[in-house]
Amino acid sequence: xxxxxxxxxxxxxxxxxxxxxxxxxxxxxxxxxxxxxxxxxxxxxxxxxxxxxxxxxxxxxxxxxxxxxxxxxxxxxxxxxxxxxxxxxxxxxxxxxxxxxxxxxxxxxxxxxxxxxxxxxxxxxxxxxxxxxxxxxxxxxxxxxxxxxxxxxxxxxxxxxxxxxxxxxxxxxxxxxxxxxxxxxxxxxxxxxxxxxxxxxxxxxxxxxxxxxxxxxxxxxxxxxxxxxxxxxxxxxxxxxxxxxxxxxxxxxxxxxxxxxxxxxxxxxxxxxxxxxxxxxxxxxxxxxxxxxxxxxxxxxxxxxxxxxxxxxxxxxxxxxxxxxxxxxxxxxxxxxxxxxxxxxxxxxxxxxxxxxxxxxxxxxxxxxxxxxxxxxxxxxxxxxxxxxxxxxxxxxxxxxxxxxxxxxxxxxxxxxxxxxxxxxxxxxxxxxxxxxxxxxxxxxxxxxxxxxxxxxxxxxxxxxxxxxxxxxxxxxxxxxxxxxxxxxxxxxxxxxxxxxxxxxxxxxxxxxxxxxxxxxxxxxxxxxxxxxxxxxxxxxxxxxxxxxxxxxxxxxxxxxxxxxxxxxxxxxxxxxxxxxxxxxxxxxxxxxxxxxxxxxxxxxxxxxxxxxxxxxxxxxxxxxxxxxxxxxxxxxxxxxxxxxxxxxxxxxxxxxxxxxxxxxxxxxxxxxxxxxxxxxxxxxxxxxxxxxxxxxxxxxxxxxxxxxxxxxx
Numbered sequence: 001x002x003x004x005x006x007x008x009x010x011x012x013x014x015x016x017x018x019x020x021x022x023x024x025x026x027x028x029x030x031x032x033x034x035x036x037x038x039x040x041x042x043x044x045x046x047x048x049x050x051x052x053x054x055x056x057x058x059x060x061x062x063x064x065x066x067x068x069x070x071x072x073x074x075x076x077x078x079x080x081x082x083x084x085x086x087x088x089x090x091x092x093x094x095x096x097x098x099x100x101x102x103x104x105x106x107x108x109x110x111x112x113x114x115x116x117x118x119x120x121x122x123x124x125x126x127x128x129x130x131x132x133x134x135x136x137x138x139x140x141x142x143x144x145x146x147x148x149x150x151x152x153x154x155x156x157x158x159x160x161x162x163x164x165x166x167x168x169x170x171x172x173x174x175x176x177x178x179x180x181x182x183x184x185x186x187x188x189x190x191x192x193x194x195x196x197x198x199x200x201x202x203x204x205x206x207x208x209x210x211x212x213x214x215x216x217x218x219x220x221x222x223x224x225x226x227x228x229x230x231x232x233x234x235x236x237x238x239x240x241x242x243x244x245x246x247x248x249x250x251x252x253x254x255x256x257x258x259x260x261x262x263x264x265x266x267x268x269x270x271x272x273x274x275x276x277x278x279x280x281x282x283x284x285x286x287x288x289x290x291x292x293x294x295x296x297x298x299x300x301x302x303x304x305x306x307x308x309x310x311x312x313x314x315x316x317x318x319x320x321x322x323x324x325x326x327x328x329x330x331x332x333x334x335x336x337x338x339x340x341x342x343x344x345x346x347x348x349x350x351x352x353x354x355x356x357x358x359x360x361x362x363x364x365x366x367x368x369x370x371x372x373x374x375x376x377x378x379x380x381x382x383x384x385x386x387x388x389x390x391x392x393x394x395x396x397x398x399x400x401x402x403x404x405x406x407x408x409x410x411x412x413x414x415x416x417x418x419x420x421x422x423x424x425x426x427x428x429x430x431x432x433x434x435x436x437x438x439x440x441x442x443x444x445x446x447x448x449x450x451x452x453x454x455x456x457x458x459x460x461x462x463x464x465x466x467x468x469x470x471x472x473x474x475x476x477x478x479x480x481x482x483x484x485x486x487x488x489x490x491x492x493x494x495x496x497x498x499x500x501x502x503x504x505x506x507x508x509x510x511x512x513x514x515x516x517x518x519x520x521x522x523x524x525x526x527x528x529x530x531x532x533x534x535x536x537x538x539x540x541x542x543x544x545x546x547x548x549x550x551x552x553x554x555x556x557x558x559x560x561x562x563x564x565x566x567x568x569x570x571x572x573x574x575x576x577x578x579x580x581x582x583x584x585x586x587x588x589x590x591x592x593x594x595x596x597x598x599x600x601x602x603x604x605x606x607x608x609x610x611x612x613x614x615x616x617x618x619x620x621x622x623x624x625x626x627x628x629x630x631x632x633x634x635x636x637x638x639x640x641x642x643x644x645x646x647x648x649x650x651x652x653x654x655x656x657x658x659x660x661x662x663x664x665x666x667x668x669x670x671x672x673x674x675x676x677x678x679x680x681x682x683x684x685x686x687x688x689x690x691x692x693x694x695x696x697x698x699x700x701x702x703x704x705x706x707x708x709x710x711x712x713x714x
Contacts, residue, residue: 025072026053028092037083064095071095078124079103086125091116100697102148103127110149115140122146124697126172129153139164146698150197151175158182158203163189170195170698174222181205188213195700197222199246206230212238218686219704224248231255232276237262242683244707245269252276255285264711403482406468410479435494443494444479447564448487449571456570457483463570464490467563469536474527476550476560488571495558501546504626508551512670514677516555517627518712521684523557524549525706528620531562532613532702539563540611544619545599546626598633598649599623603696614696617705621691624684625649630668650692653685680712 022030033039033046046056053072054061060074072093083105090099091113099114102124109132110125120141126148133156138147144165150172157180162171169192179202187193187210194216204227212235214221221236221243228250236245237260245265253275256262267280277285434446460483468478482489500520503510510516531539541548541562550558601618603609622633626649633649656666664672667681687708693699 022048022050023052023069025069025093025095026050028089029053029056029059029072029075031089032087035084035087035089038081042077042080042082060098062095067095073119074098074100076100077104081105083107086111086114086130088113090114093117095119098122098695100124101128106130108132110135110138110154112137117141120144121167122695122697124148125152126150127152131155133157134159134162136161138162143167145192146170146695148172148697149176153177155179158186158198160186162186165190166192168193169216172197173201174199176201178203182208184208184210187211190214192216194218195220198226199223200225202227204228207233207236209233209235212236214239216240217243218690219700219708220244220246222246224250226250228252232257232262234259236260242686242708242711244704244711248272256281402484403480405480406464407477407479436491443496445492445494447490447492449490449567460488460567460570463563463566466537467567470531470539470562472527472530472535474523474557474559475531475562476558488567490567492560493558495550495552495560497551497553497555499547499560500549500551500557500623503551504546504630504632510551510555512627512668514671514674514680518680518684518709519555520549520551520557521624521627522706522709522712524559524623525620525702525709527557527559528616529702529706531559532616538613540613541616541619542604542611543597543600544616544623545597546623549623601696602694612696613702614699617691617699617702618693618696620702620705621688621699622649624688624691625653628667628671628681628685628688629653630670650689654689657685657689683712684709 029046030048033043039046043057046053050056052061052070053059054070058075058077058080059072060076061070062073064071073095074097075090075093076098078100079102081104082101085108086101086106088111090096091111094117096117097119099117099120099122103126106125106128107130110130112135114120114123115135115137118141121143122145124146127150130149130152131154134149134154136159138144139161145167146169147165148170151174154173154176155178158173158178160183162168163186165171166189168190171190171193172195174197178198181204182198185208187208191213193214196214196217197220199222203223207223207228207230211233215238217239221239224246225248228247230252231254232247232252234257237257239261241261241264243261245261247270248268249272252270252273255278256270256276258279265280267282270276270281277283432448434448435443436446437443464478464481468481471477476495477493478490479493480491482491497510498508502508503512528541528544531541539562541559542565543561544559548559548561550560552558599619599622601615604611604615604618626632629649631649631652653666663678663681666685671677671681687705690698690700691705
């Protein structure tokens, strides 16, 4: 009996020690771990004998005034394959500001208790299987700014209590099962709303007229793929001019108003609303005066003397049918002939889709059609440029190397490449780049990747094939590759007018007027959006900066160097040996002083993080700021630093806007003469600041950025 009491006392002592060893936030998180399937594996470092949870996976802490221990302010467990119900104990984290559980397998309803965490300002639960209605307590946190519940199975109606989220900036409910009408009175309360996405639900009825009071809205107003009816409210025209509409696949009717923001929309904004008419649709509205006036005879079939209706004779019907069949067959043969002839060069199907193909099955990707895409190989050859882009297809992997052309319109022999005149363009961690002039006088860029990687031949092939299928007028075109155990080369178009970095620093003859800068930003955005949305692998570039944006003589931009990091990893990039193809060129002895890459997103500077498309969005935003201000974000060595280099360009611009600094003190002095561009400059500033948000979840997609840039006149 004494032994029994001893064990009880020891157990109680252990419990009290455990309870006092960890903070209350830690206890709440441990209940999350125990209540979620997969938590024991994913959250293996969440230990109950730790003093604090602040170093646990996905947990962020901060010191709060008046609280002795650091408090949990962030929980990010996105894409961890966690299953089960969302634990209500999360509501005990009173200082939790950011909850990110998107892309898991949570099911059931969203617990009301979560919103007891009154410090909450962002909640991301997209990509789960949550059901039920929106909790009525969702607006309890007074500073709630971001709600993303997209791509779940939530249902019910849009309730008027959403208007209580007065600090809300982003409301994303796309891809759920919400139905019913949107009540009036919600939108006027959301004065700070920047993004609204209600697409792919079952919402119906007419749009409330007060939707035009969302004066802070930017980007895209997306209510596509619903069942909205009635006329489009003219108040939509009161939204900011930079807002894009996506009203596709609804049942709106009547004439599209021609006021305000309506005049800035393209036809894609209104597609698949059968009863809509007027500009920009190619469907005129039928006026009552165009109907047949009274007394006009209607066409009726002729009748015979016996009163029966006359019809076509059977023989004539057969002849007409045969003629129709022959005509259809002839048209089909012509279409097949034209398709085969242009299959390898046509990338754009001008029904506001971009087509890409090659040897894979052709596939359509919803993205605005880019005009000016080369339709023949000769036209493609006329748009050449500067540094290489990336990969190809491998030919063998044997001891002797093989040169393989990826593009069918490109022909080159290994002997010709060896004999060609060439000189070094530059050297970096991504290999040496040479300009090589072929026998026909056409220059190409050749990148030497390295000497290793012979054991990873198939891996190299897979990567190069994926890169080789990328075809876009604003992405450098890969033409061929060379594989041998001791040498790997990539042959790409040579772009003739240097890169944007050189143009910004006055090292080329390019004069960066506002129209030129806008042309460069639009083309770069189109190319990046294609890589993100339409390319075979939906690539992440990972290193967007001015030196990787090449310019031709018409100032058309080309994105280079995408996909190279993976290839460099495969080949090893052993740069120790000099020469090219067995010593044909001298080794580049001097290299540029290494600079800190301040174009990279904050999360990209953590080596353990995997690249995401939002990294590219941030980098593109920095490029925009540099084009606008003329100031470089790079940190140079003390001997090369200049007054135009600003270590944190984003903070500098944000502070200038907060202090209402005159625009003339912020923009590049070269732009001051173009007073007419003030409105466009301000719009691009706001886009750049949206791209450079610290929180990657808040940054827009490149497709949205590109669509907004396209609305600005060049």
